[in-house]
Amino acid sequence: STLTPFAEVEDTLKRIQGINGVIGTIVVNAEGIPIKTTLDNSTTVQYAGLLHQLTMKARSTVRDIDPQNDLTFLRIRSKKHEIMVSTDKEYLLIVIQNPAE
Amino acid sequence: KKDINIHLIRNCLPKMEIVYVYTKKRSEFGRQCNFSDRPAELHVDILPDISLAANFTVRDPCNVTVQCAEEMSEHEVNTERFESESRGINHVEGGWPKDLNPEDMEATIRYRKKVEKDEHYQNTIMQIAGLMEHCCKQNNATDIYQEFFEDEDEEVLEESEEQPSAKTINVFRDPNEVKRTATSLSWHPDGNHKLAVAYSSLEFQRAPNDMSFDSYIWDIENPNKPEMTLKPVSPLVCLEYNPKDSHILVGGSYNGQIAYWDTRKGSQPAEMSTIEHSHRDPVYKVTWLQSKTGTDIFSASTDGQVLWWDIRKMSEPTERLVLDPSKKGNLDNALGAVSLEFETTMPTKFMVGTEQGLVVSCNRKAKTPAEKIVCTYSGHHGPIYALQRNPFFPKNFLTVADWTARIWSEDIKESSIMWTKYHMAHLLDGCWSPVRPSVFFTIKMDGTLDVWDILFKQNDPTLSLKVCDEALCSIRVQDNGRFLGCGSQLGTTTLLEISAGLCTLQKNEKAMVSEMFERETKREKILEARHREMRLKERSRSEQSREDEGKETDGEENAEELVACAEREFFEIMEAEKKKERNEEKQRDKENGVCEEKEFQEEHENVSRFL
Numbered sequence: 001s002t003l004t005p006f007a008e009v010e011d012t013l014k015r016i017q018g019i020n021g022v023i024g025t026i027v028v029n030a031e032g033i034p035i036k037t038t039l040d041n042s043t044t045v046q047y048a049g050l051l052h053q054l055t056m057k058a059r060s061t062v063r064d065i066d067p068q069n070d071l072t073f074l075r076i077r078s079k080k081h082e083i084m085v086s087t088d089k090e091y092l093l094i095v096i097q098n099p100a101e
Numbered sequence: 102k103k104d105i106n107i108h109l110i111r112n113c114l115p116k117m118e119i120v121y122v123y124t125k126k127r128s129e130f131g132r133q134c135n136f137s138d139r140p141a142e143l144h145v146d147i148l149p150d151i152s153l154a155a156n157f158t159v160r161d162p163c164n165v166t167v168q169c170a171e172e173m174s175e176h177e178v179n180t181e182r183f184e185s186e187s188r189g190i191n192h193v194e195g196g197w198p199k200d201l202n203p204e205d206m207e208a209t210i211r212y213r214k215k216v217e218k219d220e221h222y223q224n225t226i227m228q229i230a231g232l233m234e235h236c237c238k239q240n241n242a243t244d245i246y247q248e249f250f251e252d253e254d255e256e257v258l259e260e261s262e263e264q265p266s267a268k269t270i271n272v273f274r275d276p277n278e279v280k281r282t283a284t285s286l287s288w289h290p291d292g293n294h295k296l297a298v299a300y301s302s303l304e305f306q307r308a309p310n311d312m313s314f315d316s317y318i319w320d321i322e323n324p325n326k327p328e329m330t331l332k333p334v335s336p337l338v339c340l341e342y343n344p345k346d347s348h349i350l351v352g353g354s355y356n357g358q359i360a361y362w363d364t365r366k367g368s369q370p371a372e373m374s375t376i377e378h379s380h381r382d383p384v385y386k387v388t389w390l391q392s393k394t395g396t397d398i399f400s401a402s403t404d405g406q407v408l409w410w411d412i413r414k415m416s417e418p419t420e421r422l423v424l425d426p427s428k429k430g431n432l433d434n435a436l437g438a439v440s441l442e443f444e445t446t447m448p449t450k451f452m453v454g455t456e457q458g459l460v461v462s463c464n465r466k467a468k469t470p471a472e473k474i475v476c477t478y479s480g481h482h483g484p485i486y487a488l489q490r491n492p493f494f495p496k497n498f499l500t501v502a503d504w505t506a507r508i509w510s511e512d513i514k515e516s517s518i519m520w521t522k523y524h525m526a527h528l529l530d531g532c533w534s535p536v537r538p539s540v541f542f543t544i545k546m547d548g549t550l551d552v553w554d555i556l557f558k559q560n561d562p563t564l565s566l567k568v569c570d571e572a573l574c575s576i577r578v579q580d581n582g583r584f585l586g587c588g589s590q591l592g593t594t595t596l597l598e599i600s601a602g603l604c605t606l607q608k609n610e611k612a613m614v615s616e617m618f619e620r621e622t623k624r625e626k627i628l629e630a631r632h633r634e635m636r637l638k639e640r641s642r643s644e645q646s647r648e649d650e651g652k653e654t655d656g657e658e659n660a661e662e663l664v665a666c667a668e669r670e671f672f673e674i675m676e677a678e679k680k681k682e683r684n685e686e687k688q689r690d691k692e693n694g695v696c697e698e699k700e701f702q703e704e705h706e707n708v709s710r711f712l
Contacts, residue, residue, distance in 0.1 A: 006218065006223065009230075019241065029216065086232045091222065091226065099240040099244060
């Protein structure tokens with residue numbers, strides 16, 4: 001596409017937020033600073049902090065078992081919804097979705 | 102006074118303190134020990150007391166356990182408890198850089214914008230967002246926690262796992278010395294506690310002189326002796342209880358007569374049809390009709406007739422139908438009837454299964470005898486021993502004949518819609534299950550009973566059971582679908598109980614069977630249409646070619662001329678053949694005789710020279 005990278009990112013995030021059932025989208029950096037969010041600040045900060053730690057733990061678990069391996073995706077299914085965390089060394093993309101009925 | 106030193110000995114155990122105190126004069130410290138010697142003194146001498154032995158008994162042998170193993174001792178060790186605790190720290194606000202005040206909105210926004218413009222950030226987000234999208238969509242596509250089968254009753258699952266089976270409850274043997282075939286069975290209409298069995302020998306003129314003519318009514322609890330005997334003048338080939346009146350039974354006999362019994366009146370028939378007006382061949386089937394009086398029956402025989410009777414007046418049949426397919430009522434052309442089908446829900450129609458393998462569908466209410474026969478269904482190669490409509494789907498009926506059982510649809514006359522494979526033994530009787538539309542039973546000449554469930558398996562029976570070593574000739578299922586009786590060639594009637602799975606209506610069974618019949622009917626319709634098309638094409642093509650031929654041989658329509666022409670042709674062919682033979686002979690002789698001729702010639706020459 002002819003969009004600038006900046007616009008592409010915006011577009012992608014908007015698209016994800018637009019998927020059926022998605023409640024919120026958060027982008028967090030390694031320090032825990034929420035870069036982009038569709039939820040209010042306090043919720044964002046809470047999700048960011050908790051999921052960051054959990055992701056770290058999950059990653060270390062995966063690497064303890066096999067050092068060549070690495071965590072790519074984390075999915076937490078709860079009664080009410082599903083929290084998905086897509087990770088990278090520096091950034092975290094968190095999406096909360098209500099799965100289809 | 103010197104100081105008194107108190108020595109305290111303290112035990113090492115942490116909580117207990119044992120103290121022993123002694124005193125010693127200071128002046129006595131350090132002095133050497135003064136030992137003296139003295140002889141041994143006997144203090145106590147206890148002699149053995151034998152009376153004490155009475156308190157003890159000798160134990161011989163003594164059991165001592167010995168273990169041939171390394172002696173080991175057990176020790177417990179506990180490390181010092183390592184206490185660990187999980188602690189978490191909750192972010193209140195992200196780790197903003199030191200120089201940034203989180204409260205400052207502008208600064209934070211600026212910081213965020215800066216990050217968003219970062220190339221690394223953009224690349225990373227594009228990557229991880231792709232994965233995320235996939236998973237979000239996946240969630241929407243399927244609910245992985247969906248409960249399957251939550252509507253299904255637990256019980257139904259259990260039942261369907263049960264293996265179909267059948268077990269013999271009782272066996273009723275022909276009490277006579279000379280065994281006859283159990284040709285027909287009829288269950289008592291109320292409660293099914295009694296079974297009427299008709300015995301006869303269907304082997305033409307092979308019945309021994311002392312063969313008994315009796316048929317019996319058995320109480321199913323008592324296989325030792327029949328409850329009642331029926332004494333007809335000729336052995337009964339078929340026997341039926343009146344569904345409306347359980348005291349009345351009607352039987353068709355080997356000599357063509359019909360008789361009825363009232364069980365309250367004894368073993369002799371209450372009334373019999375007159376010989377002149379009866380059938381001329383054994384009566385193979387007699388069925389009760391639906392009527393106000395409940396006394397109407399009709400009977401079928403291989404003499405080609407179907408007769409209607411009122412049992413109160415057996416001198417003459419009330420109606421007569423000759424099974425002439427050409428609809429002319431010609432008895433010489435008639436098909437022999439071996440089975441009848443009548444459904445009380447469709448009182449105007451009935452069907453007849455014939456010896457020739459055709460099923461004839463008839464209408465009782467037709468004005469003229471010619472209109473009585475509506476249509477025929479062909480497909481079987483031998484006598485139709487059983488003919489019955491499906492109790493749930495009356496448009497479909499079952500026929501059992503030759504080596505197969507076939508299911509038909511009323512609408513398709515050229516072929517059955519479903520059929521079993523050709524078995525190794527003849528099938529001699531069959532019937533539908535009264536409680537399950539997809540189940541039917543067939544019996545074979547090798548003594549096996551097959552239970553078919555067309556929803557479960559169509560190529561083979563669901564259950565195949567060897568009931569006896571001789572042929573099974575008749576079968577009848579009780580109204581509950583659970584018990585059935587089958588009669589054998591040697592007069593042995595076996596009462597069987599089938600497993601619950603085979604006589605309990607399954608979920609959606611009716612819908613599925615209906616679907617199956619419809620589908621097969623449709624298939625046959627399409628085939629029929631196709632065949633008709635092909636036949637039309639063939640006919641038109643052959644007509645076309647006949648027309649062409651006709652043009653050439655137009656002048657030779659005269660029979661004489663044709664004969665003369667034929668003769669001419671014949672002699673021409675004969676001449677040609679003879680010529681060919683002569684030529685062949687000559688050729689053969691030539692080949693053989695070339696040498697001979699030469700020799701002959703040479704000799705001839707020699708002789709002539711000589712001469």
